[in-house]
Amino acid sequence: MSEVLNVHNRIIAKLCYLNKQHFARVIRHIGAMNKKPINIVLAENLAHFMSQRKLTQKGLSALSDVGQTTISLYLNPERRQTSKSGKMPSAKLSEVESLALALEVDVWELLRPFTEQERIAYKHLEAAYKAMSDGKQEADDTKSGSEAA
Structure with a gap:
């Protein structure tokens, strides 16, 4: 019985591997088709x-x-x-x-x-990062000023 299970498990493993390889090839092919x-x-x-x-x-x-x-x-x-x-x-x-x-x-x-949506999202991220960086710089400047006093 265990001999049959071992053969059965190997067959299932091989089928899973082949299906995985097939889908990976399909995804790579679709990705290449959409690439500009x-x-x-x-x-x-x-x-x-x-x-x-x-x-x-x-x-x-x-x-x-x-x-x-x-x-x-x-x-x-x-x-x-x-x-x-x-x-x-x-x-x-x-x-x-x-x-x-x-x-x-x-x-x-x-x-x-870039898609147009990615451009818009990137602009928002850039603005948020700049605002965060500017705020951090102001906080650092304030901290430096209070230490000097």
């Missing part, structure tokens, strides 16, 4: 922050020292020519960093895909 190419993410975020700061391509070019044509190509990745190997060209990290500095954002904010 980095050039599209950069284009969307660049357009968002330019609009938010009312900057034109020419204005951003002047602030960042990145050419207006390059900014235009970053905003319209479908216009960029593929390389001989068939790969889509990517933005230079040094240029992305210059654009981020000019837009007064962190580099990751240009490279992370």
Whole structure:
């Protein structure tokens, strides 16, 4: 009887393992289908922050020292020519960093895909963190002032 149970348990364990692997593959496949190419993410975020700061391509070019044509190509990745190997060209990290500095954002904010709801939530979190940090700074300043007296 225990021999039958051992065989039965091994079969069940193998089926569970195979089902787990199947679902993991499906989830990875679905996740890959929903993932935006980095050039599209950069284009969307660049357009968002330019609009938010009312900057034109020419204005951003002047602030960042990145050419207006390059900014235009970053905003319209479908216009960029593929390389001989068939790969889509990517933005230079040094240029992305210059654009981020000019837009007064962190580099990751240009490279992370955001939904509109995530943008709103991030703004609220950032404002709350800033208010908390400012309050802590004021408390530290008050404490330092009372110790000096």
